[in-house]
Amino acid sequence: MESVDLLYKAIYILVIFGITLLIATYSTYFERKIAAFIQDRVGPNRAGPAGMLQPLADAGKLFFKEDFIPAKANKALFILGPGVAMLVATMSSAVIPFGDMLMIDGREIYLQAINVNIGVLYIFGVVSLGVYGLMIGGWASNNKYSLLGAIRAASQNISYEIAMGLSLIAVLMMTGSLSLREIAEQQAGFNWNVWYQPLGFLIFLVCSFAETNRTPFDLPESEAELIGGYHTEYGSMKLGMYLFAEYINIFVASAVMSTLYFGAYNFPFMENLREAISDPVLANNVVTLLGVVVMFAKIFLFIFFFMWVRWTLPRFRYDQLMKLGWKILIPLAILNILLTGGGIILLS
Amino acid sequence: MESLFFFLASLTLLCALMVVISKNPVHSVLFLIITFFTISGHYVLLNAQFLAVVNIIVYAGAIMVLFLFVIMFLNMSKQGDAKIKTSTVSKFAGAIAGGLLFVVLIAALKDANVVGYNPDTYDSQIGMVESLGQVLFTEYLLPFELASVLFLVAMVGAVMLGKREEGESNF
16 A cells, blocks of 8 residues: 555544544533433533533543542552443444545545455454453442442343344345445445345344443443442543443444444435536545535434433333343344345345 | 564463463453454464454453353452462372473474465465355365354253253252
8 A cells, every 4th residue: 555545544544533532522412412302401501602512521520530449449450441441432433434435636535444354243343342341340340339230231242242243144144245335335325224124223223222331221330229330439531431432332333323224325316416417526526525424414313313212211120131132132133034034035 | 574473472472371370360361352362463464354353253252251250250259369279289280281281282293394375376365254155165064064053052051051940949
């Protein structure tokens, strides 16, 4: 690869990293605003116009609080926990195609950090690592509620990973590729996977709620029975890192769902638009940039959905969670694989 | 590439040693996870992306989570840093068994000649999903299917053992 290409790639990676952090920061603001809207309140409105500076104020407060480590905690692992959570959360956006190809000076720039031919597996691998931050932090706190939260997180994560993987298999059977870019390209126009895989999408959606520890599956931190769950002993920015990692996970989960099921950067009539502009380079760039906007619109819709559910549904009980994962979602996912296989045989 | 290999190899050995040396079982498990990551790094260097990711998903992502899960429970019952006592006999037995294994390894590798690869005929796609699938589902179909039956048997066995017995509970 030429050095100019590498430079573009480096810039792109930094931009994606920045956008990820920015979206996670402002998710905290919008979460509170949406909660306020749903509960008929005003929400944060003091810092800046309409409370827009609230996330900065929160971050400043968290940074300046006392950095406390419990006396009997395992110090190294206590510090490592939030770090791992944050690291793993920011890893998966590397393979997501946020847009098609841009042409600048006759150079083709793909709007994706790395295009590996095992993108789906990479995402799945990173998701399966996500629980370590919670487990390490929960155990290192030397607090029984933290430990219970960590153990809940572990078993919940493992249980829902299976159903998630099985629902992914149906998509892979249809597209015949593990590369996220190819999966995105096959959904050109309005030919989105969700029309063929409604059941698979539903399973994937439920599982991503469980994998990101969001209500109604936020059992690892259910305050009613576990005080704060795995982050009971945490304070200041270490707690902030855990919460921040959760919002990054939501962003990534939304991006993955948009890519796999909702056509990524594709939008209806994109080919008509491409033909309507005479200059091919300009047409390509316009369509690509619009595609990026569409991709982020889809991601924001999913993030909104995560928040909407959080302020609408009550939390599950733990045995209900396990029953849903093992006895309903996994059989449904297997049924979905069979249906997909039958459909492929019948239609081909 | 060469220096990367040596860096990864020394990291692997160091972490593997730390798994054995660490006093705290949780630290051991975490070092084992890092070891799996470095081994995945080796797979990437060998151009086997699929194997690298599957190694992480299966070992680091699933099996080690269960390990950590169990060890966290074990640690709960023993307060503080109670030392595990090992009798002299078992130390001797361990040393002899490990030494024997070492001798066998050296005997096996002594005469092995490393086969280099020919850059002209080398297929860089050999570790990719597609070629792996082709080989697995044509040449090695029977062993592959037998292995999956083995997994199924293990799964059924686990369900059988975990099933609640009827009548009064005995545990």
